[in-house]
Amino acid sequence: MSIYLIMIIxxxxxxxxxxxxxxxxxxxxxxxxxRGLSGKEVAELMLHNHGLYDVRVTSVPGELTxxxxxxxxxxxxxxxxxxxxxxxxxxxxxxxxxxxxxxxQSYAFLQMRSALVPIVSIASRWVQWVLLAGIILxxxxxxxxxxxxxxxxxxxxxxxxxxPVEMDASRRALAWLNSSGLTFxxxxxxxxxxxxxxxxxxVVAALGSLATLLYYVGLLNSNDD
Numbered sequence: 001m002s003i004y005l006i007m008i009i010x011x012x013x014x015x016x017x018x019x020x021x022x023x024x025x026x027x028x029x030x031x032x033x034x035r036g037l038s039g040k041e042v043a044e045l046m047l048h049n050h051g052l053y054d055v056r057v058t059s060v061p062g063e064l065t066x067x068x069x070x071x072x073x074x075x076x077x078x079x080x081x082x083x084x085x086x087x088x089x090x091x092x093x094x095x096x097x098x099x100x101x102x103x104x105q106s107y108a109f110l111q112m113r114s115a116l117v118p119i120v121s122i123a124s125r126w127v128q129w130v131l132l133a134g135i136i137l138x139x140x141x142x143x144x145x146x147x148x149x150x151x152x153x154x155x156x157x158x159x160x161x162x163x164p165v166e167m168d169a170s171r172r173a174l175a176w177l178n179s180s181g182l183t184f185x186x187x188x189x190x191x192x193x194x195x196x197x198x199x200x201x202x203v204v205a206a207l208g209s210l211a212t213l214l215y216y217v218g219l220l221n222s223n224d225d
Contacts, residue, residue: 006215010208017204021197028088028194029080035182039081039093046097046176047075055100057093059083066092068099070114075100087183091191094177095198098169109164120158123151131216142223149216156213159206166202170195 037045043057055073059082060066066077075096081089102110127148134145174192177183183191 006208006211010204010211013204014201014208017197017200021201024194024197025088028091028190029084029086031087031187031190033085033087033090033182034184034187036085037090037182038083038085039077039089040083042090042182043075043077043093043097045180046094046173047100049176049180050097050101050104052100052104055097057082066096068096068103070099070103070110073100073103087187087190088194090177090182091173091194092198094173094191095169095195097176098172099165101172102165102169107165107168109161109168113158113161113165116154116158116161120155123154127151127155135219138219138223142220145216145220145223149213149220152209152213152216156206156209159202159209163199163202163206166199170199 033042040057040059047053047055047057055075057075057077059079060076062078063080064078066081068075075093077093077096081092083089099110130144130151131148134142134148137144174183174188174195177191178188
């Protein structure tokens with residue numbers, strides 16, 4: 001199977017999951033949270049319930065730009081989530097707070113991911129060019145492709161370490177939303193469904209990265225034969 005076919009397959013999968021995710025969030029953004037709290041209020045309540053008073057909740061521009069920054073301890077929410085009072089806003093806000101709680105509790109996979117960030121940022125910037133050079137010079141300088149494979153291996157490892165980090169944050173979010181009474185019955189099901197599709201984007205990305213890595217490993221091995 002060529003790298004182009006692999007890329008097409010996972011591009012289509014990624015596109016389908018992304019479209020489904022947007023559709024789910026569009027739907028759940030129209031369903032109001034029973035208690036009517038905004039994403040900002042949900043985040044602050046969850047943080048305080050877990051004894052975290054040194055984490056700030058801020059609004060950042062853009063769509064689906066929500067993230068937790070462990071460097072300055074901020075839960076950064078997109079405007080729609082920050083001001084929104086929907087099931088989708090509550091689920092996203094609680095998920096990002098899940099990362100803050102992981103940070104406070106020194107969650108192992110989060111620590112591993114954070115440690116890899118500087119290396120991955122460099123590897124992801126150059127890996128495509130190194131792989132391209134490696135293919136062009138495969139016969140004369142196979143070591144270049146080997147370096148590219150190593151760089152791709154690092155980014156793939158990062159993708160798979162990200163999976164438990166994201167899934168655990170969602171688990172914490174859903175457990176707290178239910179125990180706090182912010183979601184129950186159908187609203188709980190909706191929040192779970194929204195976060196499930198968000199997690200699938202990471203699964204597809206990780207599998208795509210692994211498939212690409214295996215292709216280049218096979219290419220490198222075939223050159224040795």
